Amino acid sequence: MPELPEVETVRRDLVRHVLGRCVVTVEVTGRRSVRRQDPVEFAGALRGRTIESVSRRGKYLFATLDDAALLVVHLRMSGQLLLVPSGASTPREPHTHVVLGLDDVSELRFVDPRTFGELFVTSDLGPDGRPAALGALGVDPLVDPIDGRVVRELLAGRRTTLKALLLDQRAIAGIGNLYADEICFRAQLRPDRRTDSIGISAATRLWRAVVEVLDDAVAARGSTLRDARYRDLHGGHGHYQRSHAVYGRAGEACTVCGTPIERARIAGRSAHYCPRCQR
DNA sequence: CGCATATCCTGACTGC
DNA sequence: TGCAGTCAGGATATGC
Numbered sequence: 001m002p003e004l005p006e007v008e009t010v011r012r013d014l015v016r017h018v019l020g021r022c023v024v025t026v027e028v029t030g031r032r033s034v035r036r037q038d039p040v041e042f043a044g045a046l047r048g049r050t051i052e053s054v055s056r057r058g059k060y061l062f063a064t065l066d067d068a069a070l071l072v073v074h075l076r077m078s079g080q081l082l083l084v085p086s087g088a089s090t091p092r093e094p095h096t097h098v099v100l101g102l103d104d105v106s107e108l109r110f111v112d113p114r115t116f117g118e119l120f121v122t123s124d125l126g127p128d129g130r131p132a133a134l135g136a137l138g139v140d141p142l143v144d145p146i147d148g149r150v151v152r153e154l155l156a157g158r159r160t161t162l163k164a165l166l167l168d169q170r171a172i173a174g175i176g177n178l179y180a181d182e183i184c185f186r187a188q189l190r191p192d193r194r195t196d197s198i199g200i201s202a203a204t205r206l207w208r209a210v211v212e213v214l215d216d217a218v219a220a221r222g223s224t225l226r227d228a229r230y231r232d233l234h235g236g237h238g239h240y241q242r243s244h245a246v247y248g249r250a251g252e253a254c255t256v257c258g259t260p261i262e263r264a265r266i267a268g269r270s271a272h273y274c275p276r277c278q279r
Numbered sequence: 280c281g282c283a284t285a286t287c288c289t290g291a292c293t294g295c
Numbered sequence: 296t297g298c299a300g301t302c303a304g305g306a307t308a309t310g311c
Binding site for chain 1: 280281282283284287288289290291
Binding site for chain 1: 302303304305306307
């Protein structure tokens with residue numbers, strides 16, 4: 001499931017391969033993937049536009065068009081953006097819902113079996129330059145400069161579990177279930193630890209873990225799990241799954257102390273942690 | 280406020 | 296082997 005590192009990997013691939021490309025054709029076959037606006041309006045807003053930059057905040061991708069509108073993409077659970085050079089030769093995968101034909105005869109395809117993902121084009125931007133239609137998005141650990149004071153405010157500002165805080169996109173944007181668990185492990189903090197009980201040194205450790213885990217995962221081009229739901233722009237796998245310490249490892253030995261990794265339900269999600277290394 | 284739960288959906292997995 | 300049932304999760308809405 002694409003989280004910040006996977007979305008960032010796709011963003012970098014897009015910057016490399018579709019920047020400056022003009023959208024020539026737009027085909028919407030999956031209505032659910034373009035559900036915020038009329039597909040005809042969506043197609044009209046894209047056709048003839050050139051992609052000038054690609055940015056990201058949390059798990060949202062934004063492609064800035066030459067008329068200053070934004071193409072917004074969220075992959076949610078199973079969405080993939082695939083760039084296929086010269087359209088006719090490569091058969092479309094099942095669940096291909098949107099196809100953008102580009103002026104270099106490549107195709108940008110949106111494939112999404114579970115149809116939770118979505119695309120839309122908007123010019124209605126808030127004062128922060130982000131689409132007004134999106135809910136509040138918190139700090140992006142790889143985009144926003146952040147100091148210890150901000151981290152302590154985040155932690156003290158709510159009485160909840162660490163896991164719930166990490167998953168709350170209004171607080172921190174980009175972390176999902178997998179990376180939340182890996183971050184807690186790296187920070188040596190239990191996912192069910194109350195945020196208001198985390199002191200200054202642990203808070204420092206936590207933020208270092210957030211940035212390190214996400215940086216490492218981006219360097220590894222993200223995590224592709226057994227279900228192979230995440231692919232990069234060219235259909236390739238990430239390999240950060242090889243570095244997972246806890247996620248998906250319930251019952252297996254902790255890589256540090258050998259204690260079996262436990263799995264519990266925290267904040268409505270499965271959580272994996274080492275009961276010995278994490279306090 | 281915080282938390283749980285339901286919703287959307289399909290594919291992978293589990294258990295009989 | 297095959298089939299039915301369960302689980303997975305990102306964002307959002309709603310109820311307690």
